[in-house]
């Protein structure tokens with residue numbers, strides 16, 4: 001099947017600033033792709049290129065097999081939802097939803113039917129006669145999504161649509177967007193710097209840094225097998241613990257001399273002789289007490305700080321001379337000053353070449 005959206009060798013410069021360089025990305029029909037990265041990495045620029053809001057410097061964009069690189073935004077079969085809802089304040093919700101269709105000269109009956117369907121899908125039927133000023137932030141964003149919905153497009157583009165909302169509304173609307181995708185099955189391209197949104201919504205996440213896609217994979221792979229140190233550190237909260245050292249065969253030696261056997265780790269490529277490396281272990285892959293018993297690496301440690309989070313506890317300690325965070329169930333009594341044995345589940349860890357920063 002041909003890709004829904006295909007980006008070929010795309011480059012974009014603002015004057016001498018190269019924001020995107022030779023970027024390639026194929027998005028399948030009906031796929032939910034999240035472009036994730038820190039501020040300034042070029043994710044909005046990429047979305048705006050797909051939308052036709054920016055002229056590309058080089059390369060091509062195909063939507064459903066058609067080269068749209070130089071097409072007007074309205075002719076690309078896309079609908080866009082922005083962070084700021086940009087509704088017309090003097091118009092009712094109904095008028096906001098139908099405005100674009102009326103301008104395009106669509107027949108009244110068809111407009112009514114589309115507005116009705118969008119309002120039903122987004123559960124905003126009771127709000128149709130209200131003005132935007134009389135809506136909550138979440139309701140306004142739903143209307144903004146509705147405006148893309150009525151256009152009956154192939155591809156939806158979202159640019160941080162939830163970032164103006166408070167935490168509770170964000171998580172509610174996140175679920176609604178997921179439900180919307182499950183129902184409509186359109187291709188969706190969604191820009192965010194929020195890793196929870198990325199992990200929960202995406203079929204595949206493209207993690208970007210300085211205009212380059214670092215890893216393009218499903219959330220499980222991104223989380224468990226990050227391709228490099230950047231992706232490993234970007235995804236996960238609290239962050240993966242990193243220990244610098246030297247890797248020689250199946251033994252990793254931390255900078256303070258602690259020897260950590262890594263035979264349980266599944267190497268992607270060949271193992272080299274002694275070389276500088278970084279061992280990464282996620283906070284939930286460090287265990288204490290009985291659960292630590294069978295682990296390939298164990299160490300005595302003293303708890304420095306405990307943060308109860310409700311269902312779980314985050315604790316800070318030191319292993320191999322460096323600060324390490326781990327998670328455990330809140331049922332385990334833990335206090336600052338406790339002496340514990342910690343065990344690392346090396347098989348679920350990550351090893352990186354310190355020079356290239358790539359996964360080993």
Ligand SMILES: Nc1ncnc2c1ncn2[C@@H]1O[C@H](COP(=O)(O)OP(=O)(O)OP(=O)(O)O)[C@@H](O)[C@H]1O
Nearest residue numbers: 014017019037038039040041042043044045046193
């Ligand atoms: N019109 C412009 N002229 C010059 N540089 C620009 C212009 N627009 C964006 N940039 C630069 O391009 C880079 C990428 O910007 P972009 O908005 O795509 O990043 P982003 O990852 O979406 O970040 P954010 O989450 O902050 O929106 C930034 O360094 C930005 O300063």
